[in-house]
Amino acid sequence: MSVLTRPKPAPQPTEIDPAPRPARPFRRKARQGLDPRLQTFIGEQLRLYYVDLVREPVPDRLVVLLDKLQAAEGEKP
Amino acid sequence: MKVDPQTRQELLATLPHLRAFAISLSGSVDKADDLVQETLARALTNIDRFTPGTCLQAWLFTILRNLFHTEFRRRRREVEDPDGLMASRLAVLPNQSGRVEFEELRAALAKLPHDQREALLLVSAEGFSYEEAARITGAQLGTIKSRVNRARTRLAELMQVDDPEDIGPDRLVRAVLHAPESLR
Numbered sequence: 001m002s003v004l005t006r007p008k009p010a011p012q013p014t015e016i017d018p019a020p021r022p023a024r025p026f027r028r029k030a031r032q033g034l035d036p037r038l039q040t041f042i043g044e045q046l047r048l049y050y051v052d053l054v055r056e057p058v059p060d061r062l063v064v065l066l067d068k069l070q071a072a073e074g075e076k077p
Numbered sequence: 078m079k080v081d082p083q084t085r086q087e088l089l090a091t092l093p094h095l096r097a098f099a100i101s102l103s104g105s106v107d108k109a110d111d112l113v114q115e116t117l118a119r120a121l122t123n124i125d126r127f128t129p130g131t132c133l134q135a136w137l138f139t140i141l142r143n144l145f146h147t148e149f150r151r152r153r154r155e156v157e158d159p160d161g162l163m164a165s166r167l168a169v170l171p172n173q174s175g176r177v178e179f180e181e182l183r184a185a186l187a188k189l190p191h192d193q194r195e196a197l198l199l200v201s202a203e204g205f206s207y208e209e210a211a212r213i214t215g216a217q218l219g220t221i222k223s224r225v226n227r228a229r230t231r232l233a234e235l236m237q238v239d240d241p242e243d244i245g246p247d248r249l250v251r252a253v254l255h256a257p258e259s260l261r
Contacts, residue, residue, distance in 0.1 A: 034226070038233045043201050046232075049179045049186075050202035053097035062092060062113055069121040070080050 080124055087133045088120070094134065094203060095141055101198050102145055104187060112148075116141040135205065139213045142195065185235035189228055192216075196224035197232075 034042070080088070095116060099109035119140050120127075127136055186194060192214075199210040200221070211221045 034230050034233060039229055042229050042232050042236075045179075045182050045236075046197070046202050049182050050097055050101070050198070052179065053100055054093045056093065056096070058092045058096060059110060062096075062110065062117065063089070065114055066085070066088060066092075066117055066121075069118060070085065 080121065084124070084133065088117070088137075091134045091137050095137055098138065098198055098203060099141060099145070101186065101202070102142075102191075102195060112141055112144055115144055119144070132209070135209050135213055138199070138203075138205075142213055181236050182232075185232050188235055189231055193224045193228035193231065196221050197228035200225050201229070 092113065095113050096109055099112040100106055103109050103112060116137060120137055127133065186197075189197070195214060196210060196216075199205045199213060200207060205213065207218055207221050207225070210216075210225075211218045214221065216224075
């Protein structure tokens with residue numbers, strides 16, 4: 001078998017990682033504040049959702065109402 | 078009192094923002110449009126109380142927010158309506174019906190207590206400073222900060238992104254792909 005075709009060694013299974021992360025390290029942190037990465041993610045999602053709403057066309061009746069109200073206010077002494 | 082063209086322009090520019098806030102707050106497009114309509118009427122009637130040079134947008138948000146809370150308290154007295162039930166599912170606009178990417182967020186937002194939702198929308202979505210949000214809601218600065226923090230933490234829990242590793246490329250790519258062009 002040529003060196004070029006020799007299969008690469010299988011990656012080490014992660015289960016035998018000698019120093020596994022402590023379970024749910026974030027949970028403990030949550031009381032002190034949200035992880036900055038999560039905070040950014042949530043913030044981005046929220047902005048995307050909101051920008052979508054702001055881009056919705058405003059119903060004509062609201063613009064018409066604004067002009068009517070303005071005209072009425074203008075007539076007041 | 079006559080509204081000068083510049084104020085009118087500002088009012089028009091604020092309309093989509095007032096409406097987005099009202100929709101997110103009330104969970105209903107119809108209710109939101111009524112709220113915006115009533116806000117405009119109040120604003121025009123009291124325009125002489127508005128101090129020129131200050132933030133018209135913040136002033137309008139204050140009016141809308143107060144109207145919403147008056148309504149909210151009234152409903153609460155009439156029917157037992159615990160937090161979040163009124164907006165147990167936030168409204169989906171016709172154009173958004175096929176947009177599933179915000180479904181998780183909408184559902185999570187609707188489950189927040191209303192004071193947290195309000196603070197989060199003002200600061201994180203609309204972009205008001207903590208100080209402005211405190212003025213708009215009549216709450217202490219520290220209260221607003223704490224509400225925003227609790228709202229973010231709760232949203233993360235509800236959207237099940239409680240581990241930073243979960244955010245992974247898939248989720249981020251999905252968010253970017255669906256982003257409006259202006260944000261890309």
